[in-house]
Amino acid sequence: MSTPHVVVVMGVAGTGKTTIGPLLAARLGVPYAEGDDFHPPANVARMAAGIPLGDEDRRPWLDAIGAWAHGRAGLGGVVSCSALKRAYRDRLRAAAPGIVFVHLAGDRSLIEDRMAHRRGHFMPTALLDSQFATLQPLGRDEAGVVVDVSGSPGEITSRALDALRDLERPARSSR
Incomplete structure (x- = not known):
């Protein structure tokens, strides 16, 4: 990417946001911030107990990420x-216009398997169904790309970079 954008790596739990985010940041030469670190302790406790977060629970988290x-x-x-949700992305865009989304997406069984084998994370696999039920894919009018999460972290990161570069090309040629 030629312009330094803020990229939000999004997707349901277990898609690899925490793995791909730092790799993508390193390849772009920009800082990385772990979204889970912006959650208030009450949110972490709810999720660890298997209780999905509601919209009201997410507002301070989204506002902190947006800031x-x-x-x-x-x-x-x-x-x-x-x-x-689209409303969550709209809230982030309201705080930081010009952000670009990289939606990590993949087969539910692959994602569940990855979640089952990760250690030290507060999000249980029991919440995966609620995550998929809540997911609203990127709209055509939203700046972003969808990247398949099959393969190695390096392969996924390379696909994300290629997709981001492709996203920029039409903007340059239309000027």
Whole structure:
């Protein structure tokens, strides 16, 4: 990408946001912020107990991520955030216009298997159904790309970079 954008790596739990986000940031030469670190302790406790977060629970989390993204405007950065609903992405865009989304997407069974084998994360596989039920894919009018999560982290990161470059091409040629 030629312009330093803030990229939000989004998707349901277990798609690899925490793995791909730092790799993507390193390849772009920008800082990475872990979206889970923006959750208030009450949110983490709810999720660890298997209780899905509601919209009201997510507002302070989204606002904190949006403030980070706003502070990186023009400088670039990568942040992970599930951003499952269009309303959540709209809230992030309101705080930081110009952000771009990389939606990590894949087969539910692959994602569930990855979740079952990760260690030290508060999100149980029991919440995966609620994540998929909540997910609203990127709209055609939303700046972003969908990247398949099959393969190695390096392959996924390369696909994300290629897709982001492809996203920029039409903008340059239309000027």
